[in-house]
Structure formats: C-alpha cells, structure tokens
Amino acid sequence: NAGVMQNPRHLVRRRGQEARLRCSPMKGHSHVYWYRQLPEEGLKFMVYLQKENIIDESGMPKERFSAEFPKEGPSILRIQQVVRGDSAAYFCASSPPGVNTGELFFGEGSRLTVL
Amino acid sequence: GENVEQHPSTLSVQEGDSAVIKCTYSDSASNYFPWYKQELGKGPQLIIDIRSNVGEKKDQRIAVTLNKTAKHFSLHITETQPEDSAVYFCAASRGDYKLSFGAGTTVTVRA
Numbered sequence A: 001n002a003g004v005m006q007n008p009r010h011l012v013r014r015r016g017q018e019a020r021l022r023c024s025p026m027k028g029h030s031h032v033y034w035y036r037q038l039p040e041e042g043l044k045f046m047v048y049l050q051k052e053n054i055i056d057e058s059g060m061p062k063e064r065f066s067a068e069f070p071k072e073g074p075s076i077l078r079i080q081q082v083v084r085g086d087s088a089a090y091f092c093a094s095s096p097p098g099v100n101t102g103e104l105f106f107g108e109g110s111r112l113t114v115l
Numbered sequence B: 001g002e003n004v005e006q007h008p009s010t011l012s013v014q015e016g017d018s019a020v021i022k023c024t025y026s027d028s029a030s031n032y033f034p035w036y037k038q039e040l041g042k043g044p045q046l047i048i049d050i051r052s053n054v055g056e057k058k059d060q061r062i063a064v065t066l067n068k069t070a071k072h073f074s075l076h077i078t079e080t081q082p083e084d085s086a087v088y089f090c091a092a093s094r095g096d097y098k099l100s101f102g103a104g105t106t107v108t109v110r111a
Helices: none
Strands: A005-007 A010-013 A019-024 A031-037 A043-050 A053-056 A065-068 A075-079 A088-095 A110-114 B004-007 B010-014 B019-025 B032-038 B045-051 B056-059 B062-067 B072-077 B086-092 B105-110
Touching (some): A005 A088, A010 A019, A019 A110, A031 A075, A043 A065, A075 A088, B004 B086, B010 B019, B019 B105, B032 B062, B045 B056
Parallel strands (some): A010 A110, B010 B105
Antiparallel strands (some): A005 A019, A019 A075, A031 A043, A043 A053, A088 A110, B032 B045, B056 B062
C-alpha cells in the first residue's frame, strides 16, 4: 500500500511535554499538508510544505507549533509544551508535483491525547 | 475566509432508501467541491468531487449536484447499504490545497 503513512497512530502526552507526528507522503507526491480535526468538527488547514520549504503556514498557531519536510525523511509536525486543547486528530495529506487542483489524499491520522 | 455549513448533522435511513446531505458555502470564488467519507478511526477518503463548470456528477450510487448561484451543493446516496454508514464531510476550495470543511454528517444505515 503506497498511501500516506502517518505515525504514531495514537499518542498520549502530559501537559508541557512535546509531541512529534510524522508523515510520509504517497509515492511520487512532493506536496504535504497538515490538517487538524477537533472532536465533532471538520478538518481545518494548518500548513502546506514542499521539500525543505514551508509554502503556507497560515493555519498554524503562532506559538508552540512547527512543521518541517526535510530533503530526506518524513514530514514532522511538532507541538511543544502541549496543552489539553491540543488534543485532536492530526491528518496529513499529500498531492503530486505540479499545480494543485485540490485533490488531496489523506492518511489515517495521528490522534493526540493530552492528559 | 470560506465558511461551509453542512446539514443535517446526523441522518438515519433504512437500508435501500436514499440519503441526502446539503452544504452551503460563502466564498463565490470557490470552484472545487469534494466529498469525503470517514469511517471510525480512519482518515477521510475522497468519494466524489465536482468542479464549478458542471452542475451534476454521478458515480454509481453516489451523485453530487452544485448550484453556483445559490452557493450550495448536495450529496445523494441511493440504495443505501450498511457499509455506507460513516461520517461524510463536504468541503470547498478555490481549486487549491486549502479546503474548508463542513462539520460532518453521521449517516447510519439501518438494516
């Protein structure tokens, strides 16, 4: 299965700890997007990355959140000093190179629980 | 920014009946409208999409209609089956990566 791979699927952290979520895009895809889904809500855009570049981070909280997509390896969404309000499902999506037409392929998500 | 509203929030139908979910959007520049199905513990899966240059699109038991003037679009599932039970999300974008999602509709198909 060459779909979008996310890990860990479930992550539990205590307040103040750090959370790192990883995403490997579909084979041949070079664009990665992170979305967040709060309980009982739809997904909300956070950030769009290409290799070694953040293209659009307009949906990212200004503090504690960061994302990267290095030349080698998966994309990482990092949340420092987590708080209870960070508990959510974080979904990664990818799309092929070239102009994005809106078709995104989502992974199965990483569910973060902050105690 | 774009605001997408989705109704109903829950929908229960008898197996074999039809299910209809409706969404409205606010940004008149939106031109891409996908629908996603999310099963419990899984990620959203694209099931059908429509672009603003067409008014209707059909794929087997699933169809989507778009009314650009009224800024609303709908998902129709005919001959529902138990495996259609899931949460369905509509979304809208200007044809790029920044999808604005509705809040979701939980569909339950009763056997």
